[in-house]
Amino acid sequence: MKETLIIANSPMMWVLSLAIISVVIAQVLIFYRLAKNFVKDTNLLSDDEVAKALRIGVIGTIGPAIAVFAIAVALIAQVGGPLTLARVGVIGSAAFEMIAAKLGSAGTVATPDFTPDMLSAAAWVMTLGGSGWLIMVFFATKKLDSFQEAAKKSNPLVIGYMSTFAPFVIFLTLSYKEVSKGLESSTAAPLAALLAGAVVMYAIKTAASRNASMKWMKEWAMGFAVIAGMIAGSIVG
Amino acid sequence: MNNERIDKFNKDVHFWGRITIAIALVMSLLLPSYLTFVLGYIPSAENIVAGLVAVAGFVGIVWIVEPISYFPVLGPAGSYMSFLSGNIGNMRLPVISAVQSALELEAGSKKAEVAGIFALVSSVIVNLIVLGVVVGAGQMIVNIIPSSLLGSFNYALPGILGAMLVMYASSIKRNHVIMLIALGGAVAAAIKFSPSFLPSKVATLIVMGDVGVAAIFAIAFSLILAGRAGKPVKTDK
Numbered sequence: 001m002k003e004t005l006i007i008a009n010s011p012m013m014w015v016l017s018l019a020i021i022s023v024v025i026a027q028v029l030i031f032y033r034l035a036k037n038f039v040k041d042t043n044l045l046s047d048d049e050v051a052k053a054l055r056i057g058v059i060g061t062i063g064p065a066i067a068v069f070a071i072a073v074a075l076i077a078q079v080g081g082p083l084t085l086a087r088v089g090v091i092g093s094a095a096f097e098m099i100a101a102k103l104g105s106a107g108t109v110a111t112p113d114f115t116p117d118m119l120s121a122a123a124w125v126m127t128l129g130g131s132g133w134l135i136m137v138f139f140a141t142k143k144l145d146s147f148q149e150a151a152k153k154s155n156p157l158v159i160g161y162m163s164t165f166a167p168f169v170i171f172l173t174l175s176y177k178e179v180s181k182g183l184e185s186s187t188a189a190p191l192a193a194l195l196a197g198a199v200v201m202y203a204i205k206t207a208a209s210r211n212a213s214m215k216w217m218k219e220w221a222m223g224f225a226v227i228a229g230m231i232a233g234s235i236v237g
Numbered sequence: 238m239n240n241e242r243i244d245k246f247n248k249d250v251h252f253w254g255r256i257t258i259a260i261a262l263v264m265s266l267l268l269p270s271y272l273t274f275v276l277g278y279i280p281s282a283e284n285i286v287a288g289l290v291a292v293a294g295f296v297g298i299v300w301i302v303e304p305i306s307y308f309p310v311l312g313p314a315g316s317y318m319s320f321l322s323g324n325i326g327n328m329r330l331p332v333i334s335a336v337q338s339a340l341e342l343e344a345g346s347k348k349a350e351v352a353g354i355f356a357l358v359s360s361v362i363v364n365l366i367v368l369g370v371v372v373g374a375g376q377m378i379v380n381i382i383p384s385s386l387l388g389s390f391n392y393a394l395p396g397i398l399g400a401m402l403v404m405y406a407s408s409i410k411r412n413h414v415i416m417l418i419a420l421g422g423a424v425a426a427a428i429k430f431s432p433s434f435l436p437s438k439v440a441t442l443i444v445m446g447d448v449g450v451a452a453i454f455a456i457a458f459s460l461i462l463a464g465r466a467g468k469p470v471k472t473d474k
Contacts, residue, residue, distance in 0.1 A: 007276065016271055020264045021365065024322055027257040028361050031314055034253065035354040038246045042239070044351055053336045053352040057359030060332040063393030064324070065367035070387060072368070073375040081372045086268055089368055090261060091323040096296075104288035116272070121280030123269035125288035131262060132293070132300030137320040138258045140304050142251050145313045152345075157466055159345035161459035162309040165417060167334055168405040169455035170306070172421040173448045174326050175398040180425075193392035197399030205407060218339040221400060222331065229396015234389040 004119050008080025017082035021089045052219055059219070063226035068094050075101070078110045083123060091130040100126040182237075189237030196232035197225035243347065247313070254317030261321055299449050306452030310334065312350040315357055322361045326448060331397050332360045338404050413462070417455060424451040 007013070039045050045053075071094040075084045079101050087097045101109050104125025105118040151158045175194055182190035204221045207214040217224075272278050303325070304316060310333055311319050319329040333353040336342070342349040370378070379387065406414050428447045 007272070007278075012271060012275075013268065016264075016268045019267070020261065023257060023261045023264055024361065024365065027253070027261075027318065027321055028358050030253045030257065031250075031318055031354055032358045034246065034249050035314070035351050035358075038242070039351060041242050044348055049340055049352060050355050052340060053355035054359045056336050056339055057332050057356035058363050060335050060356075060397070061328050061360040061363040062367070063390065064327040064331075064397065065364050066387075067327075067390040067393045068324075068367075069371055069375065069390065070379070072371045073379050076372065076375060083268065085368065085372045086265065088323070089365060090265060090321060100288075100292055103291045104284070106284050106287065116276070116278040117280045118284070120269060120272040120276075120278040121284040121288060123272055124280065124285050125292060127265050127269050128289055129292040129296065130265070132297065133303065133320050134258050134262050134265075136300050136304045137316055138255055138262070141254065141308070141313055141316045144305065144308045144316075145247070145251070148308070148345075155463050157463040158459060159309070160343070161463050162456055163344035163349075164405055164409050165413070165455040165459045166306055166452045167310045167330060168402070168409060168414075169417055169421050170326065170330065170448055170452045171398055171401040171405065172418065173424065173451040175395070175402060176421065176425045177447070178395045178398060189392060190395040193395035194399035194402075197396035198403045199399075200396075201400035201403040205403065221339065221404075222335045222397060225396045225400035226393045227396075229392045229394075229399065230389040233392025233395065234385065237388075237392070 004114050004116050005080055007116050008083060008119055013080065013082035017086040020086045024089060056219060056222065060222040063223075063230070071095060071098060074098070078114075079119065079122060083126070087126050087130065091133055096129075097126055100129045104129075187237050189233040192236040193229035193233035196228040200225045200228045250314045250317070254314065258317060258321060302449035302453055306449045306456060309345065309456065312353060314350065314354050318354070318357045318361060322364065324364060327394050327397070328360055328364060329357060331401055332356045334401055334404060338408075344408075416458070420454055420458060421451055424454065 036050075039050060068088070072084060072088055075088070075094055075098055078098075084094075084097070087100075088094050101122045104122035105114060106121070108114045108118045109122060148159065148162075178190045179194060182188060201221055204214075204217045204224065208218050273280065304320065307319065307325060307330065308316055310330060311325075315329070315333060319325045322329075333349075333356055336352050336356040337344055337349050340348075340352055342352055409417070424447060
């Protein structure tokens with residue numbers, strides 16, 4: 001186990017892991033440039049709108065990103081820093097990688113039987129397990145795009161429906177999972193957090209529609225919802 | 238707005254999206270390859286196959302379903318970015334939705350797509366910074382910060398989900414909301430009862446697939462509804 005973690009945290013592992021992260025960073029920079037140039041040429045969005053979008057990305061990500069902390073720390077203890085960084089930084093959710101590591105190492109991860117061979121097996125299963133999404137996205141995204149364009153032309157209603165119905169149901173299912181996970185371990189804290197977030201959003205939406213000077217609140221809605229959720233969840237939990 | 242410029246933008250997005258995804262795929266294989274072929278920790282094929290079968294058998298469907306069901310919201314660039322960096326349901330999707338709501342953009346429009354790219358750029362960067370802190374000093378931080386404070390971040394996601402539900406519910410017609418809730422409820426019920434006769438390891442993974450499956454139903458529902466309301470939808474070319 002100890003020897004395994006020394007290998008898992010060796011310098012070469014760090015190098016390879018940072019190489020993967022650098023692909024993610026490169027992609028972000030490329031798409032930023034593409035979008036920036038496109039906006040410059042077409043005036044599709046104002047500078048103010050671009051700044052707001054960038055800000056909302058930050059506001060909306062901080063809370064959930066920190067939430068991954070505990071499980072990521074646990075994963076580091078099990079398979080080392082580099083593999084955690086590479087897997088959670090690409091594709092992964094820490095929770096999925098945790099399961100994949102366990103399945104890949106025949107359940108030996110975090111036990112004395114976690115030999116370097118098992119680390120290697122876990123790394124293969126985690127990597128190949130995450131590749132499925134990348135392969136599908138590589139092949140399907142272009143086709144989905146042309147399908148959606150065609151659908152848009154033949155019936156504009158489709159896009160309007162799809163792009164609100166699909167996320168609504170996605171969030172509904174995620175909510176159900178969070179709340180029932182709490183209730184199963186007999187705490188209503190996630191439910192309280194969910195309700196707090198909903199109330200905050202409703203209040204901001206109502207305020208913004210009644211009074212134009214309150215519109216700035218919408219930009220911060222996610223931040224307020226996160227804080228309200230954390231407070232309500234902590235009080236009840 | 239000029240159509241040639243839009244075409245060029247779309248082409249660039251697919252070109253760079255696919256290149257970065259392909260590079261990431263290859264790069265991610267380097268880590269396990271290094272362990273196996275350079276350091277010589279050759280895991281038993283049995284372990285890898287068993288692990289992969291366990292992973293693929295139950296997230297295999299998710300690999301196919303998620304890129305389709307998230308596409309209406311993420312769009313092409315958003316798909317390439319989100320699936321590379323992961324954490325879609327808890328970070329990318331809420332951030333894109335929040336931008337559409339705050340800037341009052343029509344879901345599925347070009348404007349929404351481009352604004353979404355900017356939000357994803359900052360979202361991915363913040364995510365990576367937090368991950369960097371976790372990997373660099375996670376254990377230390379966990380030791381210093383009171384566990385109740387760190388624990389309260391578990392309620393960040395439910396808070397966001399509550400806000401998202403209100404946001405989408407207010408932009409969808411009331412009777413459609415009711416139908417979608419019924420749809421989500423049916424999927425949730427199906428998932429709740431399926432794990433009871435499956436081994437717990439398998440059940441954990443199946444529960445991971447529910448979100449995408451529910452969204453596929455929502456997309457099908459959109460197509461049917463739009464088809465009934467407007468002109469018949471052409472699904473072929």
